[in-house]
Amino acid sequence: MGISITAASLVLISAFLHAGWNLLGKSRTPSPAFFCIATLSVGLLLLPLGLWVLSQAHSLPRAFWLLLLASGFFQMIYMGGLALAYQRADISLVYPIARALPVLLVALATVLLGQVLPWQAWLGMLLVTIGCLLVPLVYFRQWHWSVYWRADCAWALVAALGTVGYSLADKGALLYLEEALGDAGNTCGGGV
Incomplete structure (x- = not known):
């Protein structure tokens, strides 16, 4: 099964926007207020689309x-x-921790909710997480718990937990939305 050019383009654009957003967040004096204003700006920009989908x-x-x-609450935890974390440490340390831990934590929460994941998925997620946690190190011999046992890493962990929370809440909300949109399509005699 091939990947469409549109899907590949959207993924690439998303990756560049995501990286740019984090670099912008770190290049300024990062504060929860800055992140809040930036998030609200994007939310207002996408509000018409959201209202149309909900209609x-x-x-x-x-x-x-x-x-x-709940998703909004966890998004605030993530942004804060x-x-x-960005106020206290370099993006090369904070970002990999904030993005690596949710990979395993979301999978763990998914399993606790009753879904079974194959061992290959666990292996892949473990390798991604280990790779992300090693990114800040120049040499493997530099690895020690003290590298990560600091306030900046604790805030990166808070961001990771926020990511886990909004990911799970978003998944649940999307299931309800898909069901409602499916019912709407069946009621109107066509698909959405």
Whole structure:
């Protein structure tokens, strides 16, 4: 099965925007307020699209809205943790920790919720996590727990936990939205 040019382009654009956002966040004096304003700006930009999608869904359950609120709460935790970590450390240390740990933590939470993951998935996630945690090191012999047992890494861990929270909340909300959009498409006699 091939990948479409559109999908590949969107992934590349997303990767560059993501990297640019983090470099911009670190190049300024990072603060939770800066991250909040930047997030609200993007939210306002995408608000018309979000309202259009929600207008297509009929009778979203209360659980959807609670998950949406939970996602926003965890997004604030992520942004605050990332801003405070960037204030104390270099992006080359903070970012890999903030992005590596959710790979395993989301998988662990998924398993606790009853889904089974194959061993190959666990191996891949473990290798990604180990690779990300080794990024800040110049030599393997530099590795020691003390490199990571610091306040900046603790804030990166807070950011990672925020990522886990909003990832799980988003997944749950999307399931409700897919169901509601599927019902809307069936009611209108066509797909969305």
